[in-house]
Amino acid sequence: MACGIPSSSQCVKWRFCCKHYWKLLFFSFCLNHLVSGHIRYSIPEEMKKGSLIGNVAQDLGLDLKRLRSGRARIVTGESIQYTELKTDKGILVVNERMDREQLCGDVTPCSFSFEVILENPMELHQITVEITDINDHSPTFKRDAIQFEISETANTAARFPLAGAEDPDVGVNGLREYFLTENENFVLKQNSNADGKKYAEMVLQKPLDRETNPNLSLKLIAVDGGSPQRSGTVNINISVLDANDNAPVFNQSVYKATVMENSPRDTYVTTVNASDADSGSNCFVTYHLSDLNNGITDLFAIDEKTGVITITGLIDYENDKKYELRIEAKDQGGLTDSSKVIIEVTDVNDNAPTISVMSFTSPVSEDSPPGTTIGIINVKDLDAGDNGKVHCRIQQNAPFKIKSNLRNYYTLATDTVLDRETVSEYNITIVATDAGKPPLSTKKIFYLKLSDVNDNAPLFSEGAYNAFIAENNAPGVSILTVRAKDPDENQNARVSYILEDAYIGGSHLSEYVSINSESGGLHAVRSFDYEQIKQLQLVVKAQDGGSPPLSSNVTVKVMIQDQNDNPPQVLYPVQTGGSLVAEMVPRSADVGYLVTKVVAVDVDSGQNAWLSYKLQKATDRALFEVGLQNGEIRTIRGVTDKDAVKQRLTVIVEDNGQPSRSATVIVNVAVADSFPEVLSEFTDYTQDKEYNDNLTFYLVSALAVVSFLFITCLVVIISVKIYRWRQSRVLYHSNLPVIPYYPPRYSDTLGTGTLPHVYNYEVCRTNDSRKSDCKFGTVGSQNVLIMDPSSTATMQRIQSEKNILDEPDSPLEVGYLINHTR
Numbered sequence: 072m073a074c075g076i077p078s079s080s081q082c083v084k085w086r087f088c089c090k091h092y093w094k095l096l097f098f099s100f101c102l103n104h105l106v107s108g109h110i111r112y113s114i115p116e117e118m119k120k121g122s123l124i125g126n127v128a129q130d131l132g133l134d135l136k137r138l139r140s141g142r143a144r145i146v147t148g149e150s151i152q153y154t155e156l157k158t159d160k161g162i163l164v165v166n167e168r169m170d171r172e173q174l175c176g177d178v179t180p181c182s183f184s185f186e187v188i189l190e191n192p193m194e195l196h197q198i199t200v201e202i203t204d205i206n207d208h209s210p211t212f213k214r215d216a217i218q219f220e221i222s223e224t225a226n227t228a229a230r231f232p233l234a235g236a237e238d239p240d241v242g243v244n245g246l247r248e249y250f251l252t253e254n255e256n257f258v259l260k261q262n263s264n265a266d267g268k269k270y271a272e273m274v275l276q277k278p279l280d281r282e283t284n285p286n287l288s289l290k291l292i293a294v295d296g297g298s299p300q301r302s303g304t305v306n307i308n309i310s311v312l313d314a315n316d317n318a319p320v321f322n323q324s325v326y327k328a329t330v331m332e333n334s335p336r337d338t339y340v341t342t343v344n345a346s347d348a349d350s351g352s353n354c355f356v357t358y359h360l361s362d363l364n365n366g367i368t369d370l371f372a373i374d375e376k377t378g379v380i381t382i383t384g385l386i387d388y389e390n391d392k393k394y395e396l397r398i399e400a401k402d403q404g405g406l407t408d409s410s411k412v413i414i415e416v417t418d419v420n421d422n423a424p425t426i427s428v429m430s431f432t433s434p435v436s437e438d439s440p441p442g443t444t445i446g447i448i449n450v451k452d453l454d455a456g457d458n459g460k461v462h463c464r465i466q467q468n469a470p471f472k473i474k475s476n477l478r479n480y481y482t483l484a485t486d487t488v489l490d491r492e493t494v495s496e497y498n499i500t501i502v503a504t505d506a507g508k509p510p511l512s513t514k515k516i517f518y519l520k521l522s523d524v525n526d527n528a529p530l531f532s533e534g535a536y537n538a539f540i541a542e543n544n545a546p547g548v549s550i551l552t553v554r555a556k557d558p559d560e561n562q563n564a565r566v567s568y569i570l571e572d573a574y575i576g577g578s579h580l581s582e583y584v585s586i587n588s589e590s591g592g593l594h595a596v597r598s599f600d601y602e603q604i605k606q607l608q609l610v611v612k613a614q615d616g617g618s619p620p621l622s623s624n625v626t627v628k629v630m631i632q633d634q635n636d637n638p639p640q641v642l643y644p645v646q647t648g649g650s651l652v653a654e655m656v657p658r659s660a661d662v663g664y665l666v667t668k669v670v671a672v673d674v675d676s677g678q679n680a681w682l683s684y685k686l687q688k689a690t691d692r693a694l695f696e697v698g699l700q701n702g703e704i705r706t707i708r709g710v711t712d713k714d715a716v717k718q719r720l721t722v723i724v725e726d727n728g729q730p731s732r733s734a735t736v737i738v739n740v741a742v743a744d745s746f747p748e749v750l751s752e753f754t755d756y757t758q759d760k761e762y763n764d765n766l767t768f769y770l771v772s773a774l775a776v777v778s779f780l781f782i783t784c785l786v787v788i789i790s791v792k793i794y795r796w797r798q799s800r801v802l803y804h805s806n807l808p809v810i811p812y813y814p815p816r817y818s819d820t821l822g823t824g825t826l827p828h829v830y831n832y833e834v835c836r837t838n839d840s841r842k843s844d845c846k847f848g849t850v851g852s853q854n855v856l857i858m859d860p861s862s863t864a865t866m867q868r869i870q871s872e873k874n875i876l877d878e879p880d881s882p883l884e885v886g887y888l889i890n891h892t893r
Contacts, residue, residue: 108132112163113201116171121164124154124200127187128161131196135161141189146429148451149183154200156187163198171202172239179204179241188429193444195429195477206244206297210236212305217291219309220405223281224316230260231273232361232399232409236293236303244297251307252290259291264395270362273307281311315404319345319356326398326412328380332388332419336381340371343378345400345408352403361399361409371396371414380412388418389453420458420507425451426515429480434520437491445471446483446517450503458507466500466514473501483517491521492558525563525617529555531625536611538593541632542601550584550629553591555613565616566591571624573609580609584629593627601633602674635679635728641736643670653739655746656718658710666695669702669736671724681727687735688721695740697722704738716743 112125128135137143138158145156155166175181182201188194214234221231238246249271251259257273264270271291279287287309294302321343328341347354357375360368370384371394380396396412431446452459463473463481470487483501497519504512531553538551557564568591573580584607586593593611607629614622644654644667654667673680684702689695694714696707704720718740725733 108196109199110196111199111201113203114165114169115203115205116169117205117207118165118169120166120168124163124165126161127156127163127196127198133161133189135159137189141191141194143187143189145185146188146427146449147183147185148425148427148449153183154185169202171204171241172208174202176239177241181241186429188447190430193430193447195447195480197477204241204244206240206295206299206301208239208244209301210238210246210293210295210303212236212291212293212303214305216306216308219307220312221275221279221309222312222315222404222406223279224314225275225279225318225406226316227275227278229275229318229406230409231257231275231407232397233271233273233291233307234305235268235270235362236305238293238295238301238303240295240297244295247294247296250292250294252292254287254289256287257289266395270397279311281313285311287311310405312405315349315353315402315406317348317353317402318406319347319400319402319408321345321398321400321408321410324410326410327415328412329415329417330382330386331417332386333421334382334386336383338382340380340382340414341412343373343380343398343400343410343412345378345410347402347406349402349404355403356400357402359399359401360396362397367394367396370394373398386416388416388455389422392416392418418455418458420454420505420509420511422453422458423511424461424503424505424513426501426503426513427451428515431483431517433518434522435485435489436524437489437521438524438526439485439489441485441487443485444482445485445519448481448483448501448515450479450481452505454505454507458505460506461503462506463501463503466502467498469497469499471497471499489521491523491560492527494521495560496520523560523563525559525615525619525621527558527563527615528621528623529557529566529613529615530623531555531613533625536625536627538627538629539632540595540599540629542599542634543636544595544598546595546597548595550593550595551627553586553593553611553613553625553627555591555623555625557615559615559617563615563617567614567616569612569614571610571612575607576604580607583607584609586611593629599631601631601676602637604631606630633676633679635675635726635730635732637674637679638732639671639673639682639724639726639734641669641671641724641734643668644736644738646736653717653741654704655741655743656706656710657744658712658714658742659744660706660710662706662708664706664710666704666706666740667738669697669704669722669724669738671702671734671736673726675726675728679726679728683725683727685723685725686720687723688719690715690718690720694718695720704740710742714742716741718742 108131110125110127110130114122114124127133128138135158138156138161143156143158145152145154151167153165153167153169155164156162157164171181174183180201181204182199184197184199187196187198189196212234217234219231221229233249236246236249238244246269248269249259249261251257251271251273256275256277256279258276260272260274262270262272287307289307289309291305291307292302293304294300322345323343326341326343330338330340343358345356345358347356358373358378359375360371360373368383370382370386371380372383373380378398378400380398393416394414396414398410398412399407400410401407427449429447429449433445435443435445448463450461450463452461461479463475465471465473470485470489471483472486473481473483475481483499497517499517499519501515501517502512503515504510532555536551536553540548540550553568555566555568557566567588568586569588570580570584570586575583581596583596583599584593585596591611591613609627609629610624611627612622612624614620656664656666669684671682671684673682682702683699684697685699686692686695686697691714694706694708694710695704695718697704697720702722702724704722720738720740722736722738723733724736725731
């Protein structure tokens, strides 16, 4: 039988459930949806294991899938689990034999309760099982025989209490009445205690005659009201004594006393007193406990002579709150009287609360909203009154709260927003304290760990980074390292560094710098030229490994520092290859006459671009001077007729760098008043031409030698190639691993750059382009000197750049070969 609030049909069957339907509905609403139903079943005791109690799924209106997914389980506070929940069928069955007398004793109705807990979402259902009694016990007497010694002078209507029978069954199955075998002297009188327990007394209706019948044997039969009826029998043996005509009499019919539970042994309870009007030995009274059932003799004892009642066992309020003793006073003649002693037990706070964990979840996500339930506990105190009232609290200051939802059940929930980066784990101490004096308490520690969510972006150690690098750096040199930290953990704290896409002068940023995705190290991919680019401004993004990832950016400024890598360039006078240019100075020129001005520039900056002019060589040093700062060529004396018409000046232009660089310019000066005079003076140019013809012969000879050496080297290279090819074929046929050789493809361009050296380097990159290992080769140079056939003093330096690009077919390696020639 079951009653459940969710089912209206069950309310029709069970008027008790329907009567309290609205009360329970309101109560369930207050439980914040943790309790969704209350079922009560009634079964007889002694059912076999596996017997059906009820269909829990049907009575609660739950689906079988919900029972399995919610991990439905029974939670009890007892060591023996009498019931078992079959989640695959949704039924409740008997798990252990249930003896009502063993479970409840005389208490009716006999029932026990437990809870069914489901998770995701969490639900709590209370189930009460009432055990009905069956007539499985017969009334029994503790003694095999009852002995009486009664004087023949005993008064008619004298009462003789009989030891009661014990029947563990209750209700109609319990002890119903007593029967005494037929006799002419005694009749049976039945009475009931305040608790409804029956006891019997023999009443003398006809005086005894020792001379006629000194001994009587009777039988006392106790029967119960069960079906079929059960009974128990005890023999009553009566010995008739001679002449004692006064029975003892108690001064009170009922004695009352109070004792504290857990009182030590031999603690005084009370004293009973009975007096006998006889004299001599017939007035000597002894006291006895007449009711020897229910283990009274294990708890209390009475002094036969004084009537003092003391404690001999452990008095526990939680087991029995009141004891009722029947005391018999007996004189030497066998006359007796009886009295009742009622002992009230006073509760003391001797039981600390007990905390049982019903459910606890750990770890909990740090982004759980306030009010998230992380655990359910059950708190009980076996004491009564204020001693059994329990208050729960969290001992330390923690972002959690505890609240009561249902009869001794508490939920532990979050009170505020949690942050793993601030506190990653908690030791939550719950203290349950009763209201006794002194109060008793129990502690339970819960270890709660917070799981991380990606709620923090990486943070750079600086708001912006500035770095300096000298131009003409070696490729792969480290510029600086950026650092970002993420307070999250594990994958959420793994920081990767990425360069934001940008273009510098039409070229992608990755052609200038690269960054190590793990360390944040920023490296130069190429050699920088201050004259082409003076500053790089780039954005580095730090991104964590969370899902979705979080990132932050920082600006990095790379300032390129100038080096003295460019010599001065002469703009005027222009050095021509095939014609002769000369400046004319009249013979009437005075001191300080401005002949011409050497104009030069230096593409470097700062002091590297400060130029100074010096006269290196001159036909007549006493005639001309050059301004140190402005490059002006002036006369330092007057021109005379003795001065040669053709004057040749060599001026050196030098910058202020360390080390300094220089350029040389030749200035031809004609000292004459007219142009024909100049022509006549320069007619010896054919002699210079003859000299140039000789120089051409030498150059052709040198070219032939160089060509022969080139052809020889070419033959050697081809031979080496053929030898390597044959070796590779041998390795191929021998099944040995062959490392493929990828011939480079070259692209030569004529450059006009100002880099001072030749750089030959190779960059090998993996699949992750953000990680690079750089391998640098040796520095080479190539200088070509061309002689002007018209003038032996004219030279021109040709600058060239060769950019050799090697693109292997393998995606795992990319090689760059760059030659820069100054």
